[in-house]
Amino acid sequence: MKYVSTRGQAPALSFEEAMLSGLALDGGLYVPESWPTLSAEQIRAFRGMSYEDVAFAVMRPFVGDTFTDAEFQEIISRAYAPFAHVARCPLVQLDANHWLLELFHGPTLAFKDMAMQLIGQMFEVALKREGKRVTIVGATSGDTGSAAIEAFKGLDAVDVFILFPNGRVSEVQRRQMTTPSETNVHALAVAGDFDDCQARLKDMFNDHAFRSEVSLAGVNSINWARVLAQVVYFFTSATAIGAPDRPVSFTVPTGNFGDIFAGYVAKRMGLPIDRLVIATNQNDILHRTVATGAHIKEGVAPSISPSMDIQVSSNFERLLFDVYDREGAAVAALMDELKDGGFELSQGALDRLRAEFDSGRCGEDETLAEIRAVRERTGEILCPHSAVGVHVAETLRDPSVPMITLATAHPAKFPDAVEEATGLRPDLPPHMSDLFAKEERVTEVSNDLSALQTLIRERLK
């Protein structure tokens, strides 16, 4: 399996090369050159299998000869061992035909662990074998950063720098990033929003001299391996409630479009998904795009679901590549227009988008009301991101088709919003009970590429 850039101007790479290099040299994102498929019989056999065994079967066709089967099985088993739930990500029933997929039982309490724990193991094996050392730089609106730090802290072959928007993550998220004492971890509070952090990260990748000087690597969903690992739970959850013998729909709280793109990949691989529903908070560029065909940036407005405070949705580029018939030049032209504010989808591309995706938006008051309503109706306590998902799912779903909404973070990461909605302040689990007692280590930086590069160079000395 080879990986090609969405902008069509970078060399095709193997899985290992794509994983270790992150962004393509032409500024595009790597995608598989074709979508491998699984038969209905293969998918049906996932029922009753362990998460790890399904993960192996789903991801194997993408990995090529980067890992032997035995090596890959070992990597998967080490990745999911620290999860607090035997199912890794259990389904919880909300009503007769609506389920929550709880993706927050990993060490940092967000769905990012589902992929990041695996990537940590894959990087470790690949770097050891190649005798390489890398500098990981990540951009985060709160959850990717803590998951990356957890997965890579203390590793000899890696330094990890995380850019987060100063003052725009929850206190739990910030402390998860600033309290680890391992010296290979560097938390950088950037004067800007998440889009600024992600833009500076991409600038670093596009500065080819800097990129090779520091052996830059990325673990955001820029990295194909991140998206791939997230495909697995669409299979485990859908087969648990009857796929492939009945179609299932998914609602995904969306920001950078990585998680829902993973659902799209599962569908391309043969999983019978009826609708993929994009759920946004008030930062609703993706909802506006589906509704109107115009993909126009507006400023990021801070919300109570801060991890989705994103207007430049990186992985939307991967979808554009497919809906524009895999023409890199067309995608590159759209990305140029986006720098200047946005673009209009062609009618053909919009039709293809709407053939797969529905979308909805959930405002601040609706988010609080949804947390309250679900608590009263079912006893479940949702984080604000998951509440955005449930609200949109309830508004749009066809009651005759089973709906699975992704619950992307533990409510204790966002206690203020949960308390405002329900009067209850959720507790952190025991392994994080000393989070507020630990000393923080953080560097405040301006939203400036060369300042960031200088800081990274100095820290690496």
Ligand SMILES: Cc1ncc(COP(=O)(O)O)c(C=O)c1O
């Ligand atoms: C808790 C939470 N929910 C939802 C999202 C949105 O996921 P994606 O960026 O893959 O669309 C994120 C981060 O992006 C998140 O941290």
Ligand SMILES: N[C@@H](CCOP(=O)(O)O)C(=O)O
């Ligand atoms: N919500 C994310 C934003 C980055 O997304 P990624 O999937 O590209 O890593 C976060 O919490 O950091």
